[in-house]
Amino acid sequence: MRKPQSVKSLETLGRARLSKSFYMRDFMYSEISNFHGIPNIPDYPDVAIKACSSLCQELLEPLNSTFGRISIFSGYRSPSVNQFGNENKLNCASNEANYASHIFDYQDSTGTIGATVSVVIPWFADQYENGKSWQDLAWWIHDHLPHCGLYFFPSLAAFNITWHETSKEKTIHSYIAPKGCLTKEGMSNYNVSHSEHYEYFPEFKKP
Template identity: 50%
Template sequence: MYSEISQIEAIPNIPDDVDLAVKSGTNLCKNLLEPIQDALGRISIRSAYRSQAVNAKGAENKNQYNCASNESNYAKHIWDVKDKDGYTGATACIIVNSFLPYYTKTEDWTALAWWIHDNIDAYAEMVFFPKYATFNITWSENPKRSKWIYSYVKNPHTGKAGYLTKQGMDNFEGSHEQFYRKFIEELIVN
């Protein structure tokens, strides 16, 4: 429930539909955050639930807070409103703490993205940001939702930002272990 925008702007960050927010948040935790933490160690949550009022203020001041519109955040950061198709969902912006040494050394965020893609089936989308390999990860109750991984950081293997993968791309299926093997080996040693 904590929100920097809420604190700075003195806007309460309280759900309109508490039951839906709890349901969505529980699924995010149970299906994504806890399995990642169980496998890779502690995570830090930078941003998660936002009320409609808090998110609207963040979208209004996009250069300062960098939030997308309410409509595009329903069933994402706004957990207590279903998306346009009537599905629930939830997003959290996280840091996988054990990944930081590897990322600092290599600047290869794709190792973490591919590990999650291969090992955590319940994600709907991931969006990576430049600082600390921070990323948004989304759970959705819509089983037909397209899975994808996008980054604002250049892929060290291609030199381009944008989609790492999405359904229909040649690299979507199969194992991607070659991209994260070194990270996992270093994690086990340490």
């Protein structure tokens, strides 16, 4: 698929089905794009679809099946949208850092693809508001899903979740106290069960 050059071709891209529950248009909304009028359209749609399809099938569908509807708060960013966000301090890393991350359609420095999205799980947002720890959800994901990076944020216990073509290290970081790295490969808490943190969670449901 070529980069869309018309409303009709953009609609076609948006209607590309990525998995049981998700379409490409679910990931293309951007406040930066909307407010500043910068098109948020992939240069290489087929690469974006491939990366985001894997993220949906391996990570988002199990979340959706287990916890009910999840919300995508930040998905794909075109290089121009991301660069504007980075230059204007709108919580965007550099383009190079976001290749194979929020910029789905560009390979990273290793020549591989990936995708990162910011997610809120309404069911857990309610638990978090009532005093549960963000770590409960972090450990559940770590124990159940093949993510390769989580980053948690204070508002609604939102988190970035990453799928990557080759990287398999399941790191967890947070801006919520205790801030910093919760786990990474080599730490004593990395390859053990953490079930005591999520005994109150719904039963894991495969999509």
